[in-house]
Amino acid sequence: MVQLVPTLLRQELARLAEEDARIDGRGRWDSRGFNLETDCLYNAEGSAKVVLGGTVVYAGVKFELRTPWPDRPTQGSLMCGAELRPVAGRKYEPGPPSPQSIELGRVVDRGIRESGCIDMESLCIVPGEKVWGVMIDIHVMSDQGNIFDACGLAAIAALRTAVVPAERFDVGEDHVLGVKGTPIMASFTRVGGRFVYDATEQEELGGDERIHITLGDEGHLHSLQKGLKGAFTPAEFTEIFDVAQERCVELRKLVAEKEGN
Amino acid sequence: MMGGYGDVQLLNEDGSRLDGRKVDEMRPVSIEAGILPAADGSAMVTQGLNVAVAAVYGPMEAHPRKIQRQDRAVIDVRYNMAPFSTSDRIRPGFNRRSREISKVTAEALESVVLVERYPRSKIRVEIEILAAEAGTRCAGITAAAVALADAGIPMRDLIVGVASGKIEDTVVLDLDKAEDNYGQADLPVGILPNTGEIAFLQMDGDLSPDEYNLAMEYNFKAAKEIHEIMVDALQRRYQGGEA
Numbered sequence: 114m115v116q117l118v119p120t121l122l123r124q125e126l127a128r129l130a131e132e133d134a135r136i137d138g139r140g141r142w143d144s145r146g147f148n149l150e151t152d153c154l155y156n157a158e159g160s161a162k163v164v165l166g167g168t169v170v171y172a173g174v175k176f177e178l179r180t181p182w183p184d185r186p187t188q189g190s191l192m193c194g195a196e197l198r199p200v201a202g203r204k205y206e207p208g209p210p211s212p213q214s215i216e217l218g219r220v221v222d223r224g225i226r227e228s229g230c231i232d233m234e235s236l237c238i239v240p241g242e243k244v245w246g247v248m249i250d251i252h253v254m255s256d257q258g259n260i261f262d263a264c265g266l267a268a269i270a271a272l273r274t275a276v277v278p279a280e281r282f283d284v285g286e287d288h289v290l291g292v293k294g295t296p297i298m299a300s301f302t303r304v305g306g307r308f309v310y311d312a313t314e315q316e317e318l319g320g321d322e323r324i325h326i327t328l329g330d331e332g333h334l335h336s337l338q339k340g341l342k343g344a345f346t347p348a349e350f351t352e353i354f355d356v357a358q359e360r361c362v363e364l365r366k367l368v369a370e371k372e373g374n
Numbered sequence: 375m376m377g378g379y380g381d382v383q384l385l386n387e388d389g390s391r392l393d394g395r396k397v398d399e400m401r402p403v404s405i406e407a408g409i410l411p412a413a414d415g416s417a418m419v420t421q422g423l424n425v426a427v428a429a430v431y432g433p434m435e436a437h438p439r440k441i442q443r444q445d446r447a448v449i450d451v452r453y454n455m456a457p458f459s460t461s462d463r464i465r466p467g468f469n470r471r472s473r474e475i476s477k478v479t480a481e482a483l484e485s486v487v488l489v490e491r492y493p494r495s496k497i498r499v500e501i502e503i504l505a506a507e508a509g510t511r512c513a514g515i516t517a518a519a520v521a522l523a524d525a526g527i528p529m530r531d532l533i534v535g536v537a538s539g540k541i542e543d544t545v546v547l548d549l550d551k552a553e554d555n556y557g558q559a560d561l562p563v564g565i566l567p568n569t570g571e572i573a574f575l576q577m578d579g580d581l582s583p584d585e586y587n588l589a590m591e592y593n594f595k596a597a598k599e600i601h602e603i604m605v606d607a608l609q610r611r612y613q614g615g616e617a
Binding site for chain 2: 154155156157160166167168169171173174175177194196198199200201202203207209210248250252254255256257281314
């Protein structure tokens with residue numbers, strides 16, 4: 114569906130930005146509040162639901178046995194995909210995976226993969242023959258802005274609570290996956306000329322480019338992505354990077370709480 | 375889905391089922407309306423271990439124009455199972471099963487929605503199965519009905535999805551996963567409790583005429599119970615608590 118960007122909305126967002134205000138009354142670096150629930154889907158080996166304002170996403174982890182890649186005989190594999198199905202909003206249409214959903218899945222995938230939180234060697238059962246393939250599927254149910262952060266949080270929370278179903282596949286006893294870190298994504302959108310954290314659907318509609326930053330436990334960068342039309346300055350990045358550090362620490366605590374440790 | 379029956383015991387010595395239910399007892403059902411803020415109407419139905427979510431968008435302009443009907447709205451249903459909804463992961467995307475279920479579900483909903491009120495428009499119904507343990511098409515129909523009501527779309531009745539079947543030569547209500555896999559028959563229907571009509575009907579397996587009648591009797595009884603839960607969910611949403 115063609116999305117019209119109302120000029121009036123853009124003007125209003127610009128006016129609010131001059132007063133350092135946001136359309137829903139939040140501060141520039143405030144989130145709408147992340148609501149995280151884990152272990153909520155019966156057939157998934159790990160699962161999580163994230164509600165962020167009017168945004169609702171689920172993530173589920175499944176395992177499969179596969180033969181390793183010939184050049185990495187002792188390593189398992191990880192795949193993270195996102196589906197932006199028509200259920201998520203009026204603007205989404207049926208059909209093959211859209212470039213948007215592929216970008217979303219890949220940005221979340223990179224953050225988790227590159228943080229090294231999963232030891233690929235630990236997914237090996239018989240070198241050269243049998244390894245675990247870990248698949249994280251993200252299902253966006255309702256998009257009212259900032260699906261990236263909601264998906265990133267759901268994916269790592271589902272992964273961290275996953276149990277490897279070894280008994281069902283007849284390769285030993287069930288055990289926890291053992292995820293070593295908690296990479297967290299923080300996303301910023303240019304609204305009314307300046308960046309804000311956790312944009313709503315309206316702010317995204319009347320805004321410009323977005324930047325996604327995934328940080329690991331030590332505050333190191335593991336994934337960056339700039340999306341949509343627009344360009345930013347290094348000074349602007351420095352500003353949002355400092356905010357990202359704070360928000361990621363908070364969300365990492367939230368994930369730890371839900372794991373009960 | 376059909377397994378060979380006969381080699382798996384599905385009834386206990388006292389005639390109860392493996393999960394302790396009586397033959398005419400359904401799995402616990404809970405329903406919540408208005409759970410997806412982006413949608414015009416939505417609902418989540420939990421039935422046993424099944425989780426079905428429905429979202430409704432519209433009525434909206436029907437496009438492309440060739441799908442428009444001059445005298446009524448078209449209902450566009452997509453039934454989809456999430457990749458993590460089953461024991462073995464499902465590859466994302468449509469398959470023959472989901473296409474067929476989507477088609478007959480759309481036709482069932484067209485029989486209850488007052489489609490003639492919205493000529494040339496489209497109503498989108500998205501059914502997403504998040505956890506599947508047999509009976510998801512019925513849970514999906516129930517969820518769709520509550521979501522349509524939540525969207526304020528006028529209907530002749532609240533259609534209820536229910537199923538009965540046969541295990542070990544015994545007719546039982548609401549098959550679970552094992553009973554579906556190793557049972558002898560499954561009869562999923564969509565019932566309009568107020569008019570007593572049937573707007574959705576499928577069946578597979580083997581049922582005698584008497585068994586069919588008993589299965590249908592169970593279905594109508596269960597539909598009444600689920601209907602009350604559906605009404606309750608809508609009242610909780612729109613009357614702010616107590617009905």
